[in-house]
Amino acid sequence: MELNKIFFLRLILASILGGAIGINRELRAKEAGIRTHFLVSLGSALIMIISQHGFNDVIDMAGYELDPARVAAQVVSGIGFIGAGMIIIQKHSIKGLTSAAGIWTTAGVGLTVGGGLYFVGISATILTLIGFELTTIIFKQIGTKTTMFEISTPKKEILQDIIQLLRKKNRYLQKYEVKDKKIEGETVYYATFYIRSNNPREGTMLLEEIQTIPDVIVERADFSADE
Incomplete structure (x- = not known):
């Protein structure tokens, strides 16, 4: 017992x-x-x-x-x-x-x-x-921080501008995915970007910059995409 x-x-x-x-x-x-x-x-x-x-x-x-x-x-x-x-x-x-x-x-x-x-x-x-x-x-x-953005735009050429923006100093573009979808006869491009940076505020600053680009809608943003 x-x-x-x-x-x-x-x-x-x-x-x-x-x-x-x-x-x-x-x-x-x-x-x-x-x-x-x-x-x-x-x-x-x-x-x-x-x-x-x-x-x-x-x-x-x-x-x-x-x-x-x-x-x-x-x-x-x-x-x-x-x-x-x-x-x-x-x-x-x-x-x-x-x-x-x-x-x-x-x-x-x-x-x-x-x-x-x-x-x-x-x-x-x-x-x-x-x-x-x-x-x-x-x-x-x-350490570095991973930030994820999902955007949509009707203009494919805008995606290159965003990629250049993401590759600015102190930003490392890990990966991105692009899909297109027909909506009311027009093609809309959806892109998901993952970046890493050393600056904790970089995600917020980047979001503000992306929102200033014409014809771009930020569908979702995750500033804590790390494990």
Whole structure:
């Protein structure tokens, strides 16, 4: 009975630590949130407990050799299926890698707590949260920012003017897509542009410049198109 209480506390602690990481991801509107991290950490702790103690009834039987790490090791490879589902590749742009890495780390936290290494599990959770927040703050200050614009125009030649505008100093045009559509017998061109810049205000300044171009309508703008 005492052992069951210990197992129960391990599951609770693993759930709390996984949920703490999930809250951070949820607040930043990432692919995996509280429930995903909660369940990954809880499930990993459960599998670790099973791996260590689930076969005690046969451990003394002749002909049986047990490896307590065998079942737990499958979490490390198996969690890749969840992580892969969060990674999105669009036109040579990859999103979701950080979320996938977070899930992988959360699985490690669950395994650690399930194995009874409470201090290590708590430390790993704290370091993970610090890593998420600290890198976000640093890259906001010194890193580049991705901005996405969707525009429409009836004149195709205007698109070249916009491209030149996007390639001005301190702006890096990552990619763009152009589509055309017939509306009431006239061709309307729709274009989506992604740029990166070092200046946090560059997106707002760029939007103001685009809006001054005749025959151009800004359909949508996203100043936080980063992962």
